[in-house]
Amino acid sequence: MSVSPHPAAASISSRVVAELGAVTVVVGLAALLVGGFLSAAVFVVTSFIFVTTVYVGWPIAKPILKFSLGVAVSMLERFWDRLLDFFMDGGLLAKTYNLLTVGGLASTLDVLKVTLPIVVGMVLLVRFTLSRKPKNFRKWDLWQGMNFSLSKAEARVDGSTGIKFSDVAGIDDAVDELQELVKYLKNPELFDKMGIKPPHGVLLEGPPGCGKTLVAKAIAGEAGVPFYQMAGSEFVEFLVGVGSARIRDLFKRAKVNKPSVVFIDEIDALATRRQGTFKESTDNLYNAATQERETTLNQLLIELDGFDTGKGIIFLAATNRRDLLDPALLRPGRLDRKIKILPPNAKGRLDILKIHGSKVKMSDSVDLSSYAQNLPGWSGARLAQLVQEAALVAVRKRHDSILQSDMDEAVDRLTVGPKRIGVELGYQGQCRRATTEVGVAITSHLLRRYENAKVEYCDRISIVPRGQTLSQLVFQRLDDESYMFERRPQLLHRLQVLLGGRAAEEIIYGRDTSKASVEYLANASWLARKILTIWNLEDPMVIHGEPPPWRKSVKFVGPRLDFEGSLYDHYDLIDPPLNFNLDAQVAQRTEELIRDMYRKTVSLLRGHHAALLKTIKVLLNQKEMSGEEIDFILNKYPPQTPLHLLEEERPSDLPFMKEQVNNVEYTLQTQSKEETV
Structure with a gap:
């Protein structure tokens, strides 16, 4: 069965074939014409170059080339004659000896042997400094310190810390407090329209390793603003006036690049109490170092809340010794907000372990919640050390990943210590x-x-x-x-x-018991006395003036922080006791309580x-x-x-x-x- 083509399709196909044929003919003629033209042009150009070279260039270059060849031949002949004379007179060694001992080079070396080591040392120092100049100007580089004294706005600035709030765990309350600072750095105009004055300065206080520096970097990283960081000890130099000059320089750069964040770590090295302000201060008024430090502190106070207070700048300071800071720095208007960065709770410790555990190869069978629950008071830095120590144990034992036993071994090493090789009881x-x-x-x-x-x-x-x-x-x-x-x-x-x-x-x-259980007996006696005298959980109640069992024997600088000790000191309940017969009564009741609990324990174990x-x-x-x-x-x-x-x-x-x-x-x-x- 034959199929007839569609009339419209047949007409379109014939038209396309005709158009293609016409285009092919036109392209062929154009190629022929262009090809002939190009061939003629190439022939004309090559003929012109050949004629010009033979009839014009060669007559001009011939005498010059002849003269040059003659000079070269003459120079070679003279060099050969001198070379023969040189070897005939004694050779290279004889000439060199005469030059060093008799000629002018000897006197020149006598002058240079004193100055040459100094010049070489300076050249090497400059070369080392230039080679140590990185792109991001790290703060421990020698070149960085030189640039800092030149007050260049780009020195010491790091606009991208690479740390976000998602990298911070265990201190959620502090992160919530600092969220509005990020909002202000991202959109300061909104606060200005409402007439709101954000916290100009924030003090981050807490024990070491809890994340004060980390959360400060997270603020700048979250807001995407320049971050200027220094340590309090970096303002202390042997030159007078360097500390206050660096304070001015630091805030000048921050104002140029605002909105920005200025962070001074360990500010207690810079802002301790000034001499004569409080009786707790022990500095010598006539000490030059004290005067220099106080001048630096005064400059910092002026920059924070002085005549020219920069808007759009957030000042952050970190310390673990707030009791040493000068009260003028802590007043509202300078450090408006004090945020405590405390060791994380169980949930925070678990989050921290998960963050650090995700960076290493850890087995799915490892239960991190048990370690988070059983390590109270551990800071984020110590938990990070735990994960790294477990990884080292796994590598030492040739495990493919961190196992539960590796984590247990790491906990024992960090809390108690490593195994004592060669020490074993009988x-x-x-x-x-x-x-x-x-x-x-x-x-x-x-x-x-x-x-x-x-x-x-x-x-x-x-x-x-x-x-x-x-x-x-x-x-x-x-x-x-x-x-x-x-x-x-x-x-x-x-x-x-x-x-x-x-x-x-x-x-x-x-x-026939031994002293192996003495440590537990001491803790039992301590607990029994607390039950009777401190917590008053046994009848009759006891009003006693003995010091609390957790009272510290070592006194630190600053006010007392343990509430119980301050309470007992304030009411003079330590010495002498209110009832002189009370000590004997408490001792008797403590013994009775321990004996009663001991009989129950023996019966249970039997x-x-x-x-x-x-x-x-x-x-x-x-x-x-x-x-x-x-x-x-x-x-x-x-x-x-x-x-x-x-x-x-x-x-x-x-x-x-x-x-x-x-x-x-x-x-x-x-x-x-x-x-x-």
């Missing part, structure tokens, strides 16, 4: 340490299991010497609220835990004698145990389990050495039999 000493530590740990587990006690859960036990310790016991910390409102039952349970080490020794060894003995054996074999293994043993050996069941070949799934077990049984039980006899 077997009897290990038995004593293991008995004490296991007694404390099992008491905690039993109280949580049978009395629903709100005490810490034992996470790990170790009898491996580390740092200054021979054994370690690691507990899992409770939530922060549990320590803020501790009740009497919780404190009494904690008292029982502290007495668990001595109770375990008595159960295993009889009355019911789990088999589990106690089994845990000691496993710890002696493994050197380290986890809290899960302790729970496993308590489940395997319930209360009132006979001791002869420990003679089984494979007790549960925890391995132990047969000869050590027999030795332990003999060592731990013979003395109790002797006591019975």
Whole structure:
């Protein structure tokens, strides 16, 4: 079946073919014409160049070329004659010797040998300085310091810190306080229209390593404005007037590039109390260094709130010694806002660990929440060190990623210290340490299991010497609220835990106890006296004038910061006491409380004698145990389990050495039999 073409399509196709043919003919003719024209032009040009060169250029260049060749030949002949004469007279060595000893070069070297080392040294110094000049003008470069004295506006400015608020964790309250500063730096006109005066200066105070410098950089990085940073010690020089000149220079650059941020770290090195202003000041009025520092401080005060206060400039200062600062600096108008950067809470510590953990290769099985909960008071810098230390441990053990054991090892290294190679207790000493530590740990587990006690859960036990310790016991910390409102039952349970080490020794060894549990007994006595005298949780109530147990023995410069110590000092409740018979009464009541809790602890552990003995054996074999293994043993050996069941070949799934077990049984039980006899 034949298909006839569409009439419209057929007409379009024939038209296109005709147009293509016409275009092809035109292009061909144009190419022929252009090609012929180009060929003729090339022939004419080459003919003109050839004729000009042969009939014009050569007659002109011929005499010049002939003269040049003659001169060159003559010079070569004279050089050859001189060379022959030179070697005929003694050669190169003879001529050089005459030049150095007799000629003018010798006298010239006598003059230059004094000045030449100085000139060479200056050239090398300038060369080193120029080579050290980077593009971003880092503050520790020699060239940077030279530029700073020249008051160039671009020196020491870093408009891109590379740090945002998303890189800051654990100090959310401080970040919220500083958000309005970022809004002002981004849009200062909005504040000017409303007539709002933003905080001109902000003081960031807190312990070291909590993120004061980091949050200051985050403000500039979030707002995208120039960031001028210096340390308080950089204004101190041996030249008079340099400190105040640098203050003026610093704020001059900030005003040129406003809106901007000026940050002075460790401002206490610059702005301590001036002499004579307060009685706490101990500076000498006639000391030149004191006068120079006070002049620098006065210049800073004028720049912050003087005759020419620059708008659009946010001044940030950081210190961990606010008590040393001059009150004139702290007044409103200069440092309008004081923000405390405190160590993060459990949630903040977890966020910090996640940020630093994302920068290294960490296994998904690592539970960072447990470390965040069990490391109270750790700053962001210390948590970052923990992650880096865990990474080093993983590399040392040739792990592909950071494991839970690597994190535990890093915590032990940072809190207690590294393992002491070559230091190991004898077997009897290990038995004593293991008995004490296991007694404390099992008491905690039993109280949580049978009395629903709100005490810490034992996470790990170790009898491996580390740092200054021979054994370690690691507990899992409770939530922060549990320590803020501790009740009497919780404190009494904690008292029982502290007495668990001595109770375990008595159960295993009889009355032949050792000083291995002395540390726990001291803490138990301290806790019992606090329950009676400070917290007044036992009837009758006690009004006592003894110093609080946490009072510091070392006094620091500045006002007292511990409220309890100040309260006792203010009311003169320390010396003498209100009741002279009260000390004996408190001592008697403390002894009664400790004896009562001790009897309960001994009774609790005697019911789990088999589990106690089994845990000691496993710890002696493994050197380290986890809290899960302790729970496993308590489940395997319930209360009132006979001791002869420990003679089984494979007790549960925890391995132990047969000869050590027999030795332990003999060592731990013979003395109790002797006591019975």
